[in-house]
Amino acid sequence: MSTKGGGEQTLTVALRIRPLNEDEILQGASPIAYKVENNMVVLLDPTEDHDDILRANRSREKQFVFDCTFDGSANQEDVYEATTKELIPNVITGYNATVFAYGATGAGKTHTMVGKDDSPGIMVRALNDLFLEMEKTSEDMAYKVTMSYLEIYNEMIRDLLNPAAGILDLRENSKGDVTVAGLSEVSARSTDEVMQMLLKGNRERTQEPTAANQASSRSHAVLQVTVRQRHRVKNTLQEVRTGKLFLIDLAGSERAANTHNRGKRMVEGAHINRSLLALGNCINALSEKNGPRYINYRDSKLTRLLKDALGGNCKTVMIAHISPASLNFEESRNTLVYADRAKHIKTKVRRNVTDVAYHIAQYTNIITELREEILRLRDRLHEQGTASRQHAVANIQAVQSEVLMAKDTANRSEMNKLREQLLTCFKDQMELRRSLMEVNNNTMEVSLETNRNQLIISEWDVEKARIQQKRENTQATDNKFDEVDDDVTEPEDVRVAREELKVLHDEKHKTEKVRVTIKRELETAKEKHKKLEELIPVKVSNIDQQEIIRQMCKVHELEIENLQNIAASLMRDFEIKKKDMVITRFRHHRNLCDEIIKQQRDLIDDNNVPCPKDLDELYELYKLERQDKILKGDESNSQTPSLKFLTASGARSTFGDGRQPSSLTDLNSYDDDTKVFTRSAKLKQIEAQWKTNSYMVSDKQVIPSIKSRQSFDDKETIVSNTRNIAALAAKKRTRVQNTLLQTDKPDKPRTLYRPTNDSASDFAPNALTPSRLAKHNKDYGEGNFHFNSTPPSDDNISSVTAVEKISIHTDTSLPPLNEQQYKGGVRKISQTETEARRRRRSQQGYEGNISNQNMKKTSSKSIGKPRVSRTKLGDISASGNITQIDEGIAEVKPRREKPRRKYRSQNASDSSSVSTPQQNKNRKALPSIPSYRKGDITITGTGVNYGVNYRY
Numbered sequence: 042m043s044t045k046g047g048g049e050q051t052l053t054v055a056l057r058i059r060p061l062n063e064d065e066i067l068q069g070a071s072p073i074a075y076k077v078e079n080n081m082v083v084l085l086d087p088t089e090d091h092d093d094i095l096r097a098n099r100s101r102e103k104q105f106v107f108d109c110t111f112d113g114s115a116n117q118e119d120v121y122e123a124t125t126k127e128l129i130p131n132v133i134t135g136y137n138a139t140v141f142a143y144g145a146t147g148a149g150k151t152h153t154m155v156g157k158d159d160s161p162g163i164m165v166r167a168l169n170d171l172f173l174e175m176e177k178t179s180e181d182m183a184y185k186v187t188m189s190y191l192e193i194y195n196e197m198i199r200d201l202l203n204p205a206a207g208i209l210d211l212r213e214n215s216k217g218d219v220t221v222a223g224l225s226e227v228s229a230r231s232t233d234e235v236m237q238m239l240l241k242g243n244r245e246r247t248q249e250p251t252a253a254n255q256a257s258s259r260s261h262a263v264l265q266v267t268v269r270q271r272h273r274v275k276n277t278l279q280e281v282r283t284g285k286l287f288l289i290d291l292a293g294s295e296r297a298a299n300t301h302n303r304g305k306r307m308v309e310g311a312h313i314n315r316s317l318l319a320l321g322n323c324i325n326a327l328s329e330k331n332g333p334r335y336i337n338y339r340d341s342k343l344t345r346l347l348k349d350a351l352g353g354n355c356k357t358v359m360i361a362h363i364s365p366a367s368l369n370f371e372e373s374r375n376t377l378v379y380a381d382r383a384k385h386i387k388t389k390v391r392r393n394v395t396d397v398a399y400h401i402a403q404y405t406n407i408i409t410e411l412r413e414e415i416l417r418l419r420d421r422l423h424e425q426g427t428a429s430r431q432h433a434v435a436n437i438q439a440v441q442s443e444v445l446m447a448k449d450t451a452n453r454s455e456m457n458k459l460r461e462q463l464l465t466c467f468k469d470q471m472e473l474r475r476s477l478m479e480v481n482n483n484t485m486e487v488s489l490e491t492n493r494n495q496l497i498i499s500e501w502d503v504e505k506a507r508i509q510q511k512r513e514n515t516q517a518t519d520n521k522f523d524e525v526d527d528d529v530t531e532p533e534d535v536r537v538a539r540e541e542l543k544v545l546h547d548e549k550h551k552t553e554k555v556r557v558t559i560k561r562e563l564e565t566a567k568e569k570h571k572k573l574e575e576l577i578p579v580k581v582s583n584i585d586q587q588e589i590i591r592q593m594c595k596v597h598e599l600e601i602e603n604l605q606n607i608a609a610s611l612m613r614d615f616e617i618k619k620k621d622m623v624i625t626r627f628r629h630h631r632n633l634c635d636e637i638i639k640q641q642r643d644l645i646d647d648n649n650v651p652c653p654k655d656l657d658e659l660y661e662l663y664k665l666e667r668q669d670k671i672l673k674g675d676e677s678n679s680q681t682p683s684l685k686f687l688t689a690s691g692a693r694s695t696f697g698d699g700r701q702p703s704s705l706t707d708l709n710s711y712d713d714d715t716k717v718f719t720r721s722a723k724l725k726q727i728e729a730q731w732k733t734n735s736y737m738v739s740d741k742q743v744i745p746s747i748k749s750r751q752s753f754d755d756k757e758t759i760v761s762n763t764r765n766i767a768a769l770a771a772k773k774r775t776r777v778q779n780t781l782l783q784t785d786k787p788d789k790p791r792t793l794y795r796p797t798n799d800s801a802s803d804f805a806p807n808a809l810t811p812s813r814l815a816k817h818n819k820d821y822g823e824g825n826f827h828f829n830s831t832p833p834s835d836d837n838i839s840s841v842t843a844v845e846k847i848s849i850h851t852d853t854s855l856p857p858l859n860e861q862q863y864k865g866g867v868r869k870i871s872q873t874e875t876e877a878r879r880r881r882r883s884q885q886g887y888e889g890n891i892s893n894q895n896m897k898k899t900s901s902k903s904i905g906k907p908r909v910s911r912t913k914l915g916d917i918s919a920s921g922n923i924t925q926i927d928e929g930i931a932e933v934k935p936r937r938e939k940p941r942r943k944y945r946s947q948n949a950s951d952s953s954s955v956s957t958p959q960q961n962k963n964r965k966a967l968p969s970i971p972s973y974r975k976g977d978i979t980i981t982g983t984g985v986n987y988g989v990n991y992r993y
């Protein structure tokens with residue numbers, strides 16, 4: 042082994058003054074040692090005798106200067122930092138270093154070197170730093186750390202790490218190197234392992250209580266740490282640096298007087314003192330100014346072990362300890378004197394380097410180790426490369442992920458924006474469409490309400506004309522032609538109806554304007570929607586998101602379709618209700634005819650009026666038809682739809698109490714006011730006759746029973762009229778048969794009656810003639826107003842075309858109002874004209890002389906004509922048009938009652954169902970009035986709430 046570098050260095054001496062302990066304070070000791078500045082200590086002599094003349098001029102205090110001093114305020118860290126820390130790097134790099142604690146017993150040596158758990162001493166701190174320092178250079182250098190821990194107790198060496206080894210011997214080789222034979226040298230790889238071994242060794246150390254120290258160390262403890270350092274790469278010539286660190290806690294010198302030791306303790310003390318004396322002698326010798334003379338290390342095992350530390354190749358630090366108590370003045374002074382001498386001790390510090398020249402035989406091992414090192418380094422590089430590659434890949438993926446996320450976020454944001462815009466557009470469109478439907482609904486309601494008011498007005502016109510006619514008749518009878526009073530007070534209802542018509546007219550225009558505006562806005566919204574849809578592929582790149590938006594649009598289209606279906610359904614309902622209204626009207630007319638025929642038949646039977654065979658046959662045929670219908674349920678069914686409709690529609694029930702008629706009698710037995718088709722006064726009277734089993738033959742005459750009808754004396758008239766009816770029936774039947782022969786085809790259903798052309802030609806242009814009825818049915822059947830099965834477009838939701846069709850259709854299918862009536866005026870019949878008519882009728886035999894000719898004439902011209910039939914019995918049909926119903930039975934349209942009875946005049950209520958020839962004499966033809974009251978039908982279906990859930 043050689044030593045390189047370094048040089049001669051003096052011993053570093055530090056002094057630590059511990060605080061006064063409790064015992065010392067109790068004994069009244071006073072502090073006599075003080076630290077002055079960083080490296081001076083002042084020791085006062087507490088035994089100064091002022092009477093001693095010889096010492097009178099001597100100073101009481103002694104000053105000592107050391108490399109560093111510590112007083113009671115210094116902690117373990119301060120002492121370690123100042124004395125030991127700087128030695129650690131030197132030890133690692135191959136230098137020897139020794140730190141030993143010197144001082145009297147109880148001065149604090151063990152406290153400084155070993156310390157406690159909460160305040161570890163120099164040993165723990167130095168070992169900890171040693172491993173930390175090696176870690177710094179572990180990449181390039183390989184270290185091997187071994188430690189041994191021994192004590193010299195009573196001049197015997199014990200292995201504290203292996204106490205079982207017993208007493209160990211010191212041996213010295215030829216080079217003078219001192220070793221302990223059999224001392225265990227334990228390898229340590231970490232600080233923890235070193236600490237565990239140190240604690241174990243301390244537990245094995247001999248400590249006994251003395252008077253001076255409760256835990257007095259009775260031995261010198263030597264901890265040796267050897268660090269071998271070499272480069273990791275081996276060569277054929279390897280440099281190995283070996284540094285040794287000795288950490289020594291000496292036993293304290295003690296005076297028997299102070300320790301009061303006896304026996305074993307006294308023997309221990311003697312050994313301690315002898316070894317310390319040998320140490321002192323060595324220090325004295327080493328510190329001589331003239332250079333060291335012979336140094337007797339062999340006097341004690343302690344000095345032999347410290348040979349290198351004191352005078353050899355070692356950086357040595359001595360930490361002297363003293364008590365500040367005046368009681369320990371002598372011990373403290375001695376320690377200070379020894380420490381002060383030690384300052385002059387010089388050592389030659391060199392690095393311990395061993396050059397290992399390997400034998401050729403070891404080359405194989407070296408090569409193997411080198412290869413292993415290469416592999417290790419490669420693996421390490423690979424690991425680092427892999428780790429860095431993985432890190433790079435992870436980084437790239439993270440960046441890509443972030444980019445994708447950002448892109449996705451941007452895309453999603455675009456989609457959400459577009460989606461919001463589309464949703465807003467959809468909602469706007471739906472709102473507009475709903476508004477459009479409401480407007481259309483309103484238009485329909487306005488149309489219905491207009492019709493209703495027009496009817497009220499037209500009926501009043503009829504009523505007014507009738508009242509005026511009656512007055513004219515009265516005045517004619519009284520020959521007061523000059524005093525005709527045309528002033529008939531118009532009822533409140535009619536006045537209201539006229540006002541309502543004006544309001545409705547304005548309302549219609551306003552509604553139309555709103556409709557146009559809404560349509561325009563809807564077109565704008567649709568344009569916007571179209572543009573937004575075009576933006577979908579541009580703004581949304583994600584296919585799935587595009588699909589989501591497209592599906593959303595599809596949902597919107599379905600919502601529109603749904604709305605269109607609702608609108609179509611409403612229109613259909615509206616149309617059905619209209620048709621029901623018309624059908625019901627004709628059913629009633631037919632029932633009325635049935636009733637008339639029945640009563641006429643009863644009259645014939647009751648009076649034994651001879652009836653022509655043809656008439657009988659016709660009647661039988663009629664009965665058969667009737668029974669057939671009843672058997673088929675047509676009779677009841679014919680009522681049901683309209684009744685159901687009326688009840689369901691929320692309007693007034695046909696029979697007020699919600700019942701439905703089961704027969705013709707039922708139909709006629711309910712209160713008029715609740716009926717859709719109000720019964721005429723005549724029908725009411727007929728009902729009254731049924732109830733009282735009486736017949737009203739004139740306005741004022743009531744016959745209790747048929748058999749007691751004494752006043753009804755004109756049997757001849759009845760016979761005559763009956764003959765006329767029979768003749769009429771025969772004629773009709775002949776015509777029917779002729780027509781059938783001419784026009785019937787095998788596949789056509791046989792009809793009993795067809796109007797001839799000539800009679801049809803006489804019909805009033807607006808009356809409901811058979812041909813018009815056929816056309817009407819055809820129109821209905823062919824769906825003049827129909828809805829496609831395909832979803833309607835916006836136009837057939839929104840357009841009022843449908844409503845207009847309904848209006849047109851309604852106007853066509855129902856007997857129209859006279860233009861004059863629509864205008865609210867009634868054509869005045871002048872007295873001259875009235876008289877002329879009267880004369881004309883007189884010439885034609887209407888004045889009670891009814892002939893076959895007259896009857897024939899009447900029958901041929903009365904069909905569909907808005908005029909009065911002047912037959913005695915036929916007066917029943919005086920106020921209506923004779924029309925044809927599908928079974929070919931002549932139906933008489935009764936003059937309908939007014940919608941509002943309250944404005945019916947008293948005179949009007951007196952109208953008889955069977956008027957006398959006298960009464961019929963001057964009667965004018967009344968205008969044709971539709972026999973239904975539109976106002977009685979409330980189309981509540983058009984007011985439904987178009988609740989369309991708009992969700993996406």
Ligand SMILES: Nc1ncnc2c1ncn2[C@@H]1O[C@H](COP(=O)(O)OP(=O)(O)OP(=O)(O)O)[C@@H](O)[C@H]1O
Pocket residue numbers: 058059060062113144145146147148149150151152153254256257258259291292293294362
């Ligand atoms: N700097 C200090 N601060 C506080 N307490 C201290 C200090 N130094 C020593 N002491 C206390 O003084 C007592 C004696 O110390 P210590 O055992 O270390 O003395 P010693 O010199 O080792 O004695 P011995 O030679 O008998 O073993 C212990 O209780 C220790 O805790």
